[in-house]
Amino acid sequence: MQRACPPPSCPSTLDPPAPLALDAHTALFLDFDGTLADLAERPDEVLVAPELIATLRSLQQSLQGALAIVSGRPMAQLDALLDPLRLPLAGVHGAERRCADGSVQRVNPPPLDPVQARAEALAREIPGLIVERKPAAVALHYRQAPQAAARCVEVMEGAVRASAGLALLHGKMVLEAKPEGATKGHAIEAFLREPPFLGRRAVFAGDDVTDEAGFVAVHAAGGHTIKVGDGETAARHRMATPAALRAWLADAARALASTGAAPAVASTDP
Structure with a gap:
């Protein structure tokens, strides 16, 4: 039986690497619950502020479409929460994936x-x-x-x-319980083989142990990772809360829209 957990050698605190900034050559991957949106008591109680929709729309335009949500939620839920945006998505930890061209790939699961x-x-x-x-x-x-x-x-x-x-x-x-071969890491790897993500530097932000496979895949591709919240992780940068990540993304969106460059974030522990 496979478990998603951080590597045992990962420290609980992170040594500050070079500051991280988004630029026009970034391929941006974002988890949803606990990363973009605050966690709620029930999955159907999560709220998305209009400001977040505006930020994601601006980033999608500045990155020429190289922005994808990589989540444990089904794609239908993500579309409803992010309406009217229609982004490339990996749902159910990569068991379903919508490419930038609109085509959809799904894993046929064992009996559930x-x-x-x-x-x-x-x-x-x-x-x-x-x-x-x-x-x-x-x-x-x-x-x-x-x-x-x-x-x-x-x-x-x-x-x-x-x-x-x-x-x-x-x-x-x-x-x-999900199909063995479906991971966020595999979903990100698949996106990186396709336009408009192909040839770009990957950046992935996530908050949970379910995101660790994504962090490992992004490191293997030469990219950068952000852990939102505390806990052991393979990620090399950290932000304290979803609100802090949203604020950084909003600043990055404004900077990219006006100058093509965005402010950097250093790794600091919450």
């Missing part, structure tokens, strides 16, 4: 009904648990029942062990 049935049985037993069925995954959210974390892990690990071809992701108060 047995995992969903066990998660729903546990949710009937423990108030506050939320089972979310996605196009190629099943997520069990326990943010409203943190005391049940160990029981949730036990049940979901058992369900995934009994289902060939699935892996279990351990995220922030969520456990997610």
Whole structure:
């Protein structure tokens, strides 16, 4: 069974590398929940400010389309949250992906009904648990029942062990059964082989252990990574909160739109 976790050698604090700035040759990849948007008690309670939509639209234009959202959410949810933007997307941790040309690629997942049935049985037993069925995954959210974390892990690990071809992701108060080969790292690698991302320097920002595969892939491509929040990570830059990342992106969007250059951010621990 595959788990998403940071490499054991990664430090909990980061040594400051050279400051990082976006420029016209950047390929920008952004996680959504906990990175662009603040986390909420329930996935359907997340709010997106109009200012963020304006920032992403400006960045998309300045980067000539080389901006993609790489998220655990399904693409349909991302489109609804970011409406009227229609960006390249990787949803469900890369199990579905919309390229810049509008074509869509999807992983055919193993059967998910047995995992969903066990998660729903546990949710009937423990108030506050939320089972979310996605196009190629099943997520069990326990943010409203943190005391049940160990029981949730036990049940979901058992369900995934009994289902060939699935892996279990351990995220922030969520456990997610998804296809083994679907990772954010693979999704970013695929984008980087295609226009308009091809030949650009990748920058990826994420907040969770589910983003670590993306950080590793971006480093292998010679790019830069930003961890939002605390915790051990392979990322080489850090921002304290989604609000700090949004402010930096807004500054970068304004600078790129006016001069073609953007302000740098150094790595500082929250």
